[in-house]
Amino acid sequence: MLEVRDLHVSYGNISAVKGVSFDVAAGEMVCLIGANGAGKTTTLKALARLLPAQGAIHYRGHSILHRPAHALIGEGLTLVPEGRGVFARLTVAENLDMGAYCRRDRAEIAADLDRVYGLLPRLKERADQLAGTLSGGEQQMLAIGRALMSRPKLLLLDEPSMGLAPIMVQKVFEVIQSVAAQGVTILLVEQNARLALSVASRGYVMESGTITLSDTGPALLANPKVREAYLGE
Amino acid sequence: MDTFIQQIINGLVLGSIYALVALGYTMVYGILGLINFAHGEVVMIGALTALTVIKLLADSGLPGTLVVLIGMLAAIPVCMALGFTIERVAYRPLRNAPRLAPLITAIGVSIVLQQLAMIFWGRNYHAFPPILPTTGRDIGGAHITDLQIVIVLLAAAIMAGLMLLVNKTRLGRAMRATAENPQIAGLMGVNINVIISATFLIGSALAAVAGVMVSANYSIAHYHMGFILGLKAFTAAVLGGIGNLPGAMLGGVLLGLIESLGAGYIGDLTGGFLGSHYQDVFAFFVLILVLVFRPSGLMGEKVAERA
Numbered sequence: 001m002l003e004v005r006d007l008h009v010s011y012g013n014i015s016a017v018k019g020v021s022f023d024v025a026a027g028e029m030v031c032l033i034g035a036n037g038a039g040k041t042t043t044l045k046a047l048a049r050l051l052p053a054q055g056a057i058h059y060r061g062h063s064i065l066h067r068p069a070h071a072l073i074g075e076g077l078t079l080v081p082e083g084r085g086v087f088a089r090l091t092v093a094e095n096l097d098m099g100a101y102c103r104r105d106r107a108e109i110a111a112d113l114d115r116v117y118g119l120l121p122r123l124k125e126r127a128d129q130l131a132g133t134l135s136g137g138e139q140q141m142l143a144i145g146r147a148l149m150s151r152p153k154l155l156l157l158d159e160p161s162m163g164l165a166p167i168m169v170q171k172v173f174e175v176i177q178s179v180a181a182q183g184v185t186i187l188l189v190e191q192n193a194r195l196a197l198s199v200a201s202r203g204y205v206m207e208s209g210t211i212t213l214s215d216t217g218p219a220l221l222a223n224p225k226v227r228e229a230y231l232g233e
Numbered sequence: 234m235d236t237f238i239q240q241i242i243n244g245l246v247l248g249s250i251y252a253l254v255a256l257g258y259t260m261v262y263g264i265l266g267l268i269n270f271a272h273g274e275v276v277m278i279g280a281l282t283a284l285t286v287i288k289l290l291a292d293s294g295l296p297g298t299l300v301v302l303i304g305m306l307a308a309i310p311v312c313m314a315l316g317f318t319i320e321r322v323a324y325r326p327l328r329n330a331p332r333l334a335p336l337i338t339a340i341g342v343s344i345v346l347q348q349l350a351m352i353f354w355g356r357n358y359h360a361f362p363p364i365l366p367t368t369g370r371d372i373g374g375a376h377i378t379d380l381q382i383v384i385v386l387l388a389a390a391i392m393a394g395l396m397l398l399v400n401k402t403r404l405g406r407a408m409r410a411t412a413e414n415p416q417i418a419g420l421m422g423v424n425i426n427v428i429i430s431a432t433f434l435i436g437s438a439l440a441a442v443a444g445v446m447v448s449a450n451y452s453i454a455h456y457h458m459g460f461i462l463g464l465k466a467f468t469a470a471v472l473g474g475i476g477n478l479p480g481a482m483l484g485g486v487l488l489g490l491i492e493s494l495g496a497g498y499i500g501d502l503t504g505g506f507l508g509s510h511y512q513d514v515f516a517f518f519v520l521i522l523v524l525v526f527r528p529s530g531l532m533g534e535k536v537a538e539r540a
Contacts, residue, residue, distance in 0.1 A: 048415060048420060050420075052417075067421075068424075069416075069419045070419045070420075070421075070422050070423055070424050070425070072421055073420065073421060073422040078420070079420055081417060081420065083413060085416075085417040085420070087409070087410050087413050087414065087417070087418075088413065089409065089413050090406070090409060090410060090413070094406055097403075097406060098406065098407075098418070098421045098423075099421060100411050101403070101406075101407060101421045101422045101423055102421075102422035131249070146421075150421075221341075224352060227462075
């Protein structure tokens with residue numbers, strides 16, 4: 001589904017991602033963990049074409065390195081950005097409509113809206129409220145719901161647990177798992193390594209712009225280096 | 234009392250025109266964060282284009298109202314093309330430049346357009362041919378012409394249409410999303426360049442209509458009419474809260490009323506020391522007051538930092 005080879009991203013003269021390679025196969029949930037500043041978000045932004053990058057990014061067999069950012073969602077590659085990025089001055093329903101901006105199949109969109117409301121009933125209760133009035137957790141749910149409205153094949157999730165209360169983190173991860181169970185491929189970036197590794201089938205560990213470890217989720221959870229560096233043991 | 238009603242009528246007419254122009258400023262500001270100082274010149278070119286067509290057709294025997302309508306329909310595409318070109322040529326290359334660069338460019342574009350209009354249409358004042366009916370009606374001792382009624386109603390209808398477009402359509406939703414966060418709108422599949430072009434096209438069409446209204450109402454047009462009109466409309470946009478569409482409409486109408494009432498009563502208030510030619514002072518006095526006491530405007534709200 002996604003093949004990344006020797007990806008380099010820099011901000012001016014400072015290189016943030018230094019030759020990263022990884023794969024995500026269809027149907028997998030893969031996580032990218034690492035400390036603050038390791039280059040995880042930068043990697044996702046490069047994949048979503050929000051930052052210029054060198055190297056190779058192949059999505060479903062085609063290079064997307066030079067595609068404009070707005071073209072990707074129509075091909076099923078959708079980013080839920082760090083900090084959620086909901087449109088605070090649009091209503092919840094309008095935010096969800098924005099997720100389906102590239103789609104024209106009205107009946108299918110309506111069906112997907114019902115599905116999203118079924119998965120996230122809080123959004124239905126607040127459909128006509130401005131998104132800016134939602135709590136952080138609800139905004140995260142909205143950001144995920146909005147992404148689902150695009151019918152993603154590959155969902156990129158950037159720090160969905162950031163800034164949320166533990167109970168809300170739990171709920172967000174339940175939603176992510178049920179999305180994955182519906183067959184959506186997921187690339188998850190998280191600082192909450194324990195949680196990410198416990199739901200992901202495979203994981204990569206990033207450190208200062210490079211990938212230093214890769215293994216299955218359970219194996220990384222058991223890895224002494226990971227336990228020491230990221231699980232606080 | 235009749236002076237009061239007369240000034241209210243004049244103020245509403247003037248305010249409707251300000252509102253149409255102010256919408257152009259506020260829409261562009263909402264999406265690009267840019268004060269498009271060339272917008273007043275687009276109004277001027279709309280007025281002169283329409284007037285040129287109207288003069289050509291004035292003796293054709295067509296009804297005067299139809300001739301003015303044709304003039305307006307000719308001015309709209311000309312202004313839309315102009316607005317589109319201004320954005321592509323002058324502002325787009327500076328999209329990621331520091332904010333001062335496009336602002337200075339906007340002033341430059343304004344000067345260039347004014348000079349081009351002067352070369353093309355000359356330095357003279359162009360009189361609006363007397364082809365429109367001068368009928369009207371009396372309300373409580375004041376007089377309102379049919380033309381003024383049409384101006385107010387047409388402006389109201391256009392603004393209602395614009396609100397529908399912005400609030401109820403896919404394009405409008407994309408415009409609001411882009412205004413709030415262009416990068417995230419892009420992630421949703423919105424082509425930002427298309428939205429920005431659409432904004433300039435719509436704003437310029439409104440400017441064309443406003444230009445015809447101004448020249449018809451005051452029976453005159455000239456190459457530098459856009460400057461002061463643009464500044465007034467900008468003031469109206471700031472008064473309402475720049476970036477806010479209903480604010481631009483409210484600001485426009487309020488500014489028109491303030492100016493008219495001010496001009497109507499300034500002579501009495503100052504014992505004849507200052508006359509109605511001090512009309513322009515009011516707009517800029519309002520601008521100063523707003524900037525000092527409520528910089529976010531009447532309807533502008535401080536938007537909370539994004540979570």
